Every structure is written in structure tokens, then in C-alpha cells.
Amino acid sequence: MFWDKKIETMKPKDLQALQFKRLKKTLYQIQNVEFYRKRLAEAGIKSSSIRTLEDITKIPFTKKQDLRDGYPFGFFAVPLKKIIRIHTTSGTTGKPTVVGYTRNDLDIWSDLIARNMTMVGITKNDVFQNMVNYGMFTGGLGFHYGAEKIGMMVIPSATGNSKRQIEMINDFGVTTIHCTPSYAMHLSEVAEEMNTSLNSLKTGLFGAEPWSESIRKTLEKRLGVTAYDSYGLSELFGPGVAFECQERDGLHIWHDCYLVEIIDPKTGDQLADGERGELVVTPLVKEAMPLLRYRTGDVSMLMEDGCICRRGKKIARITGRSDDMLVIRGINVFPSQIEHVLLKIPEVGNQFMVYIDRINHLDEMTVEVEINRNYFSGELADLAKLQKNIVKELRNALELRTTVKLVEPGSLPRFEGKAKRVIDRREAI
Ligand SMILES: [Zn+2]
Numbered sequence: 552m553f554w555d556k557k558i559e560t561m562k563p564k565d566l567q568a569l570q571f572k573r574l575k576k577t578l579y580q581i582q583n584v585e586f587y588r589k590r591l592a593e594a595g596i597k598s599s600s601i602r603t604l605e606d607i608t609k610i611p612f613t614k615k616q617d618l619r620d621g622y623p624f625g626f627f628a629v630p631l632k633k634i635i636r637i638h639t640t641s642g643t644t645g646k647p648t649v650v651g652y653t654r655n656d657l658d659i660w661s662d663l664i665a666r667n668m669t670m671v672g673i674t675k676n677d678v679f680q681n682m683v684n685y686g687m688f689t690g691g692l693g694f695h696y697g698a699e700k701i702g703m704m705v706i707p708s709a710t711g712n713s714k715r716q717i718e719m720i721n722d723f724g725v726t727t728i729h730c731t732p733s734y735a736m737h738l739s740e741v742a743e744e745m746n747t748s749l750n751s752l753k754t755g756l757f758g759a760e761p762w763s764e765s766i767r768k769t770l771e772k773r774l775g776v777t778a779y780d781s782y783g784l785s786e787l788f789g790p791g792v793a794f795e796c797q798e799r800d801g802l803h804i805w806h807d808c809y810l811v812e813i814i815d816p817k818t819g820d821q822l823a824d825g826e827r828g829e830l831v832v833t834p835l836v837k838e839a840m841p842l843l844r845y846r847t848g849d850v851s852m853l854m855e856d857g858c859i860c861r862r863g864k865k866i867a868r869i870t871g872r873s874d875d876m877l878v879i880r881g882i883n884v885f886p887s888q889i890e891h892v893l894l895k896i897p898e899v900g901n902q903f904m905v906y907i908d909r910i911n912h913l914d915e916m917t918v919e920v921e922i923n924r925n926y927f928s929g930e931l932a933d934l935a936k937l938q939k940n941i942v943k944e945l946r947n948a949l950e951l952r953t954t955v956k957l958v959e960p961g962s963l964p965r966f967e968g969k970a971k972r973v974i975d976r977r978e979a980i
Pocket residue numbers: 796797798803858859860861
């Protein structure tokens with residue numbers, strides 16, 4: 552099942568030639584970005600330095616922090632008038648990372664989603680309910696336009712109100728859903744409480760956070776779907792970068808659009824197939840925001856070429872992060888973001904702890920904060936006010952609801968050396 556058979560069944564030799572042509576074009580376009588002009592000049596890389604695909608290892612990595620430093624539009628390689636949409640991802644210092652799209656970018660992005668959905672047998676006859684955030688998060692609009700491109704009926708139900716979501720699935724005869732795996736677990740429980748079976752469902756597309764094979768089994772049993780893993784990140788358009796096929800043994804990554812490496816996150820050296828390390832991607836077709844050797848922070852490995860459905864090395868399912876990023880309800884959170892918020896509030900002391908739990912299959916974050924006596928009256932009413940204020944500030948910065956507990960000065964653990972302020976108590980899913 553192919554959306555773009557010519558590209559999806561390309562012979563390895565032709566694919567490599569196409570990748571190389573596109574890499575050279577990317578290197579040319581990227582000269583419009585001051586950051587890269589400088590970075591490549593410093594590394595002594597000219598156009599003539601890159602003669603084969605393997606020469607990519609000469610190019611320095613691009614890190615998330617580089618993108619943050621370029622806020623807001625420093626990484627755009629086209630004039631602003633050519634950008635027709637932006638999305639953002641949450642940042643560590645209050646400022647998000649901005650990603651931009653030209654019309655051509657949006658067209659390719661929706662094509663990639665269409666490839667993924669077609670690969671698992673979804674057609675224009677399906678009815679698709681997209682239960683993810685439709686705002687600045689790329690998961691909503693990304694899947695929306697890909698599904699529309701195929702021509703199925705799309706229900707942009709977004710997040711929240713699980714009972715209503717379940718009614719829509721039943722009333723509209725929904726066959727395919729997209730959401731985070733933890734929300735799918737929650738939904739299956741609400742359906743059980745409502746004593747309804749979601750008979751029309753066939754396919755579940757789950758992504759934005761890592762999930763295990765045991766969760767897959769549970770979701771398939773409870774929702775009556777075949778569950779597929781979806782991988783992407785906003786810096787590489789959004790969802791659609793890699794996707795499971797019907798074999799459900801690793802994710803096909805679209806090699807005509809993404810040049811993939813696995814590296815040792817400590818040394819930066821490339822690792823061999825079958826070795827687990829950090830996924831590094833050079834997008835080959837992005838116009839608005841080309842990137843070179845982008846470090847995703849996600850841990851995976853390249854698998855041997857040999858799927859029955861199509862050629863091309865797959866990547867293994869993501870098993871974690873190579874940095875300290877947390878994924879909470881599908882939202883990326885760095886502990887430094889929390890610290891940044893707390894430091895701005897004078898009544899807050901300089902010690903805090905973060906606990907993450909999974910309650911009824913939904914992630915819950917609790918932040919324990921020491922109060923600062925110098926700025927604090929000790930009145931109970933003020934305590935409640937302070938707590939409310941911290942919750943509000945955290946929500947503004949992280950787009951996430953948290954529970955805040957205020958504790959006495961001196962009561963939280965002190966650390967010698969590297970502080971361990973985050974305790975993730977979620978079972979590995
Ligand atoms: Zn396959």
C-alpha cells in the first residue's frame with residue numbers, strides 16, 4: 552500500500568543519488584541562514600568539501616539550544632513573506648522554539664502523513680478522529696491535513712471531554728483515531744465506565760511519547776484497534792518523520808526526506824546498525840527551515856534493511872532521551888524550565904523537587920517548593936495565593952497543569968554535585 556509508489560519503492564542506488572542531490576541543495580539554501588554561514592565557515596566546510604553522503608560527518612551538529620538562540624526567526628532560510636505558517640515548541644527559558652513552513656513545506660509534510668496512513672491501510676473511506684491539541688503543537692494540524700489529503704472524513708475533535716469524544720466515535724462511525732497512548736488508555740477506561748464498546752474503531756495511531764509493547768497489547772484489546780507507533784518532532788516538520796508499517800517491527804523513516812544517523816551522544820561518533828544511540832537527522836526537503844545534523848535527543852537504532860513491505864532501513868522504537876527532557880502528557884518539559892519559572896518568584900526559595908506520576912493513565916506532575924521566609928509573611932491566605940500564582944506561572948511556561956506543594960524552608964533534600972530534582976515515578980510504559 553503506497554501513497555507515492557515511485558518514491559517509496561526507489562532502488563537504493565537511485566535513492567542515494569536523490570539524497571545526495573537534495574543534501575547539496577540544502578547546503579546551498581542554508582547559506583541564507585547566518586548561523587550556518589558562520590558555523591560552516593568556522594568548520595572550514597565549503598560546498599566542495601561534501602562529495603559523498605558520508606562526508607556529512609564533517610558537518611557540525613545542530614542542537615536544540617542553537618535553535619533557541621535563534622529565536623524567533625533566526626533559522627529561516629527564506630524571506631518572511633514566503634512563510635505561511637509557524638508552530639512552536641516549548642522552550643527552557645520561557646521563549647519557545649519557532650518552526651516555519653513555506654507552502655511547499657506544508658505540502659510535503661501532509662504528503663508524508665498521507666504516506667504513513669496509507670502504509671497501514673487507511674483510505675479515503677475511513678473516518679478519522681484527531682484527538683490531539685490543535686494549537687501550536689504540530690500533532691493536530693499535521694495529521695489533519697495529511698488525512699484530508701487522502702480524502703477521508705476528518706473530525707478535528709482536539710483534546711478534552713472524553714465522554715464527548717466517545718460519543719463522537721460511536722455517532723460518526725469513527726474507524727481511526729490519533730492521540731497520545733496515555734490518552735488512549737484513559738479513553739478506554741471512560742468507555743468502559745460508560746459501558747460502551749467502540750465497535751467502529753479499527754486503527755489507532757499513537758505518538759508524542761514513548762510507549763511499550765505491553766501498552767500496545769492493552770490498547771488493542773480495550774479499544775479493538777490495531778495500534779501503530781508514530782514518530783516526529785516539530786523541528787522536522789512535526790509528526791510523519793517515521794511510522795510503523797503493518798509489520799509493527801520498527802518504524803519506516805522516509806529516507807528521501809530525511810538523512811538519518813545514529814551517534815554516541817557523548818562522543819558524537821556515528822554508530823553501526825543495531826547499536827543504540829541518539830537519532831540525528833538532516834532534513835533534505837525543508838525550504839523554510841533547513842537544518843544540518845539535528846540532534847533529536849531521542850534514543851533509537853538503525854535496523855537492518857529487509858522489511859517485507861518496502862525497502863529502506865527502519866529505526867527502532869524510541870526508548871528514551873539522551874538528555875534530561877521529560878515527556879509529560881505528550882508535552883516536552885525540561886527541568887530547567889521549571890527552575891526558570893520558580894526563580895522569578897521572590898517568595899520561593901531556591902530548592903524544589905519535581906515528582907511525576909501516572910494516575911489513571913494520565914501523567915501528573917507535582918512540584919514541591921520551599922518558601923522563602925525573607926519575602927513571606929507566613930499568613931495562610933498569602934500561602935494559598937502564592938501557591939495559586941506558582942501554578943499559574945508554571946502553566947503559562949509549560950502549557951501544563953501541575954500540582955504545587957509549598958514546604959518549609961530547609962525541608963527538601965540538598966545535593967552535593969549534580970542535583971537530582973526530578974523523580975519520575977511512572978512505570979515504564
Ligand atoms: Zn514495512
